[in-house]
Amino acid sequence: xxxxxxxxxxxxxxxxxxxxxxxxxxxxxxxxxxxxxxxxxxxxxxxxxxxxxxxxxxxxxxxxxxxxxxxxxxxxxxxxxxxxxxxxxxxxxxxxxxxxxxxxxxxxxxxxxxxxxxxxxxxxxxxxxxxxxxxxxxxxxxxxxxxxxxxxxxxxxxxxxxxxxxxxxxxxxxxxxxxxxxxxxxxxxxxxxxxxxxxxxxxxxxxxxxxxxxxxxxxxxxxxxxxxxxxxxxxxxxxxxxxxxxxxxxxxxxxxxxxxxxxxxxxxxxxxxxxxxxxxxxxxxxxxxxxxxxxxxxxxxxxxxxxxxxxxxxxxxxxxxxxxxxxxxxxxxx
Numbered sequence: 001x002x003x004x005x006x007x008x009x010x011x012x013x014x015x016x017x018x019x020x021x022x023x024x025x026x027x028x029x030x031x032x033x034x035x036x037x038x039x040x041x042x043x044x045x046x047x048x049x050x051x052x053x054x055x056x057x058x059x060x061x062x063x064x065x066x067x068x069x070x071x072x073x074x075x076x077x078x079x080x081x082x083x084x085x086x087x088x089x090x091x092x093x094x095x096x097x098x099x100x101x102x103x104x105x106x107x108x109x110x111x112x113x114x115x116x117x118x119x120x121x122x123x124x125x126x127x128x129x130x131x132x133x134x135x136x137x138x139x140x141x142x143x144x145x146x147x148x149x150x151x152x153x154x155x156x157x158x159x160x161x162x163x164x165x166x167x168x169x170x171x172x173x174x175x176x177x178x179x180x181x182x183x184x185x186x187x188x189x190x191x192x193x194x195x196x197x198x199x200x201x202x203x204x205x206x207x208x209x210x211x212x213x214x215x216x217x218x219x220x221x222x223x224x225x226x227x228x229x230x231x232x233x234x235x236x237x238x239x240x241x242x243x244x245x246x247x248x249x250x251x252x253x254x255x256x257x258x259x260x261x262x263x264x265x266x267x268x269x270x271x272x273x274x275x276x277x278x279x280x281x282x283x284x285x286x287x288x289x290x291x292x293x294x295x296x297x298x299x300x301x302x303x304x305x306x307x308x309x310x311x312x313x314x315x316x317x318x319x320x321x322x323x324x325x326x327x328x329x330x331x332x333x334x
Contacts (some may be wrong), residue, residue: 031113032088042103052100067093195253197288201234224272232269258328265313275310300332
């Protein structure tokens with residue numbers, strides 16, 4: 001018989017009122033015990049259990065190949081931990097031995113095992129159903145994003161940006177693929193990142209002022225660049241750090257960055273230069289939080305992609321806000 005490795009199964013603890021505590025293996029939709037464990041369960045000697053099992057197979061009550069498995073276990077042998085292949089017997093054998101030794105414990109164990117297996121199977125079905133629904137959700141999300149980007153690419157303001165929109169979609173698709181792999185437990189948990197750098201209003205205004213001087217010197221901006229519309233910009237910075245019931249509304253770095261970019265472009269807090277200011281502060285915020293680059297050294301969102309994102313935000317309908325925020329957060333999350 002081919003040995004099965006431990007990670008394929010699950011260990012459940014069985015403890016009756018008057019009996020020993022046993023580590024019961026669940027695998028292949030049944031439970032498994034060794035002869036030694038059955039001896040403890042039925043309060044009999046191992047030799048007695050062994051004799052009953054031999055008779056069960058000899059009399060043709062059960063088929064040996066379908067009711068016995070070899071598993072590798074680690075056990076104490078003197079002062080050493082040794083890995084051995086040990087014979088395990090399924091529930092059919094355990095019940096049969098229980099009848100032969102006329103043990104009430106056998107009935108108790110059968111009731112427990114049947115209930116445990118049922119719960120285990122229902123749990124497995126629920127997990128698989130949840131994963132299927134998540135996969136369907138990711139597919140629907142991708143299809144909706146494709147339709148959204150295709151529709152926006154027809155806007156004349158995005159003329160010539162078709163390739164960059166395709167690149168955005170490709171990167172977004174990769175992100176969803178990674179998330180799907182995580183749902184299937186193929187990846188470690190993708191955690192949302194916490195920001196360590198706080199973008200303060202005074203610091204942001206100083207940065208915008210420096211950028212403005214450079215752009216004016218290059219004749220790429222006018223005096224209207226960065227000129228505030230009332231207190232909108234201060235309100236935007238306040239909004240990305242706002243809390244409710246002592247909890248942040250946008251707790252992750254990704255969410256703060258995405259909303260910073262979106263709000264500055266969409267709410268027009270400046271007379272001129274909203275897209276450029278939003279893009280610069282977005283990059284600045286990510287960089288200060290050491291989140292601008294991937295491990296490979298490339299930017300998570302390059303300059304061309306950022307320009308396209310800024311234009312997408314500018315021409316988008318307010319009802320598309322959540323979709324755009326999700327696109328941005330997914331692009332910078334991994």
